[in-house]
Amino acid sequence: MNLHRRDWLGGTGGSLLALGAGQVPGTGPIGPFRARDRLTITDLTVTPIALPDPPLLAASGCHGPYFLRNIIELKTASGAVGLGETVGGERVTAGLEKARAIVVGQSVLSYRRCAAQLQALGMGVYAGIELACLDAIGRVTGRTLCELIGGPVRDSVEFAAYLFYRYAADHPVVLADPHLADSRGRGEHAIDDWGEVRTPEAMAAMAARFRDRWGFRTFKLKGGVLPPEVERDSLFAMAERLGPGAKLRIDPNARWKKDTAIRIGKEISRLKMEYYEDPVAGQSAMAEVRQATGLKMSTNMCVTKFTDIPGAMRTEPIDVLLVDHHYFGGFAGCQALGPLSKGVGWTLSQHSNSHAGITMAAMVHLAASIPELTLASDTHYPWLIPGTDIIETSGLKIENGAIRVPTGPGLGVALDPDRLARAHATYKKCGMRGRDDRSLMRKIEPGWTGELL
Numbered sequence: 001m002n003l004h005r006r007d008w009l010g011g012t013g014g015s016l017l018a019l020g021a022g023q024v025p026g027t028g029p030i031g032p033f034r035a036r037d038r039l040t041i042t043d044l045t046v047t048p049i050a051l052p053d054p055p056l057l058a059a060s061g062c063h064g065p066y067f068l069r070n071i072i073e074l075k076t077a078s079g080a081v082g083l084g085e086t087v088g089g090e091r092v093t094a095g096l097e098k099a100r101a102i103v104v105g106q107s108v109l110s111y112r113r114c115a116a117q118l119q120a121l122g123m124g125v126y127a128g129i130e131l132a133c134l135d136a137i138g139r140v141t142g143r144t145l146c147e148l149i150g151g152p153v154r155d156s157v158e159f160a161a162y163l164f165y166r167y168a169a170d171h172p173v174v175l176a177d178p179h180l181a182d183s184r185g186r187g188e189h190a191i192d193d194w195g196e197v198r199t200p201e202a203m204a205a206m207a208a209r210f211r212d213r214w215g216f217r218t219f220k221l222k223g224g225v226l227p228p229e230v231e232r233d234s235l236f237a238m239a240e241r242l243g244p245g246a247k248l249r250i251d252p253n254a255r256w257k258k259d260t261a262i263r264i265g266k267e268i269s270r271l272k273m274e275y276y277e278d279p280v281a282g283q284s285a286m287a288e289v290r291q292a293t294g295l296k297m298s299t300n301m302c303v304t305k306f307t308d309i310p311g312a313m314r315t316e317p318i319d320v321l322l323v324d325h326h327y328f329g330g331f332a333g334c335q336a337l338g339p340l341s342k343g344v345g346w347t348l349s350q351h352s353n354s355h356a357g358i359t360m361a362a363m364v365h366l367a368a369s370i371p372e373l374t375l376a377s378d379t380h381y382p383w384l385i386p387g388t389d390i391i392e393t394s395g396l397k398i399e400n401g402a403i404r405v406p407t408g409p410g411l412g413v414a415l416d417p418d419r420l421a422r423a424h425a426t427y428k429k430c431g432m433r434g435r436d437d438r439s440l441m442r443k444i445e446p447g448w449t450g451e452l453l
Contacts (some may be wrong), residue, residue: 038078039107039140044129045073046096048088049423050430052182052191052385053354055174055444056164059224059253061437062444065177066430067354070096070124071390071420074132076108082136083415085358086128087326090433095121099129108133108140112332123327130330131362131411138410145365145411149331152368156402160249160376161216162352162383163206165225168196173444181429191385200230204237210382211242215400218247218274218376224255228264228453239271247376251277254301257452258285265293274375275320278302286317298322300351306333313344320375322351323366331366338372350377356384357391360403361411364396368405376401390420 050066057063068088075081086092102117111118111133118126138145146152167174169190184191197206207219219238223231235248248271256264261279268276275298280289283302290297298320303312304327312318321341323334341348348370350363360381367373382398391413395406406412441448 038076039109039137040077041074041103041106041108041133041136042077043075044096044100044103044132045075046093046100047071047073047420047424048090048093048427049356049390049420050088050181050427050432051354051356051388051390051423052184054169054192054194054383054385055167055171055440056222056383057166057225057441058164058222058437059255059450061439061441061448061450062167063354063437064432064435064440065174065180066426066432068427068432068435069354069356069359070128071356071358071415072096072128072132073415074103074108074129074136076136076140078140080136080139082108082132082134082139083358083411083413084128084130084132084135085356085362086131087124087353089435092122092124092128095125096128099125103129108136119329123329127326127330130332131325131358134331135410142409144405144407144409145362146368146405149335149365149369152405153371154368154405156404157364157367158218158376158402159216159379159381159398160218160220161207161210161214161401162220162222162378162380163203163210164197164222164383165203166194166197167444169194171196171444174440177440177443179430179432181426198226200234200237203234204241207238207246208241211246214382214398215402216376216398217245217401218249220249220251220277220378222253223250223279224252224453228252228256228260232264232267235268235271235273244272247272247274249274249277249298250279252279252453254278254281255450255453256280258288260453261285261289262292265289265295269293269295277320277322283308283311283315283317287315290317290319296320298349300324304328309340309344319346320349321346322349322378323370323373324351325362325366326353331369334366335370338370341372347375348373349375350379352378352380354380354383357381357389357393357396357413358411358415360396361391361406361413364403364405365411388419388423390416390423392416 053063053067072084134145169192170186256279276295277298278301296319299318300322325334
């Protein structure tokens with residue numbers, strides 16, 4: 001159908017007038033308003049929470065009984081409340097409390113005007129508030145967060161199975177932890193039934209269970225825990241159990257010496273390795289391992305901010321960059337990495353730390369908006385104990401290894417106030433105010449030092 005220019009202007013003018021009168025096309029009336037007034041931030045509420053965490057093992061030690069997050073509720077004059085979630089710990093909580101004086105009275109459309117002040121309080125502070133602003137804008141306009149930042153380039157986002165060596169949830173030292181503030185116990189009263197996983201056979205069985213339950217096709221082994229040879233054998237056991245279609249990754253979190261990383265890297269190069277993540281520390285050592293093994297290398301340790309990129313362009317340590325909106329300058333920063341990565345020949349994926357459903361939704365929207373983010377993203381979400389998430393989770397199901405982009409306004413998720421209150425009560429009762437993997441590890445393994453392997 002061909003429209004005369006005057007007809008087209010009349011149609012678009014009607015849509016713009018509808019916006020000014022309080023109606024978003026396709027969403028129905030939302031009442032008379034001046035857009036600037038309705039989008040003004042009137043309050044910011046910060047709720048630190050603690051959610052149950054199983055005793056997962058990493059180069060840093062053993063996860064304690066809870067992981068911490070900060071939940072943000074950003075109220076606007078329209079009545080819409082934007083949700084944010086960011087890293088935990090009392091330093092971030094204090095930063096978010098200070099941020100209230102910076103953002104109240106500002107428009108949610110102008111959060112980047114405050115970016116420098118917020119980032120000075122911590123990148124996690126900025127990331128959480130940016131997310132809440134975007135969610136609020138989406139709720140007021142009836143648009144999804146992904147639409148607000150350019151629209152989705154994919155309708156679903158693939159994730160990788162994130163596999164950890166671990167102790168059983170009812171390990172006696174874990175149950176004796178003085179921070180424990182819930183009724184978890186032994187056997188059927190444990191918080192999960194994964195048991196202890198500290199052998200290649202047990203790891204292969206875990207990988208198969210992740211595949212069967214959630215449909216994952218990519219499998220990442222968190223290394224830097226057991227002797228490197230055991231972790232190498234775990235990859236071979238996983239490959240045999242999962243079959244030729246499975247893509248494998250390993251992340252020793254820079255706990256290996258350079259010679260170890262080169263030796264193990266050459267041995268696992270016979271497998272279908274998608275990438276080799278941070279086996280050693282530093283760009284120069286990573287570049288040497290990359291050159292010696294021929295494996296694709298990835299990082300969330302030696303390139304974590306824009307000022308790290310010039311050095312990486314000189315030393316060429318990686319092929320894959322794991323972005324994270326909590327420390328790479330929020331959504332805007334991560335999106336900027338798309339064309340940059342294309343220019344330097346990198347592929348993108350997403351880094352993950354322990355998180356709840358608001359962050360999960362944010363990761364889906366972000367990955368859906370970046371064309372160059374083509375590799376399966378990491379996520380800890382399957383490790384979240386059922387019934388403890390602080391959102392209503394019906395829209396965040398992992399099926400065939402992927403999550404569909406939520407279609408509701410903003411993030412497309414709703415806060416569960418009762419669960420949020422319980423998670424906050426646990427935070428107050430448990431006494432944990434920061435992450436400390438070393439303490440529990442030393443109680444379970446008194447001789448543990450965390451030295452390089």
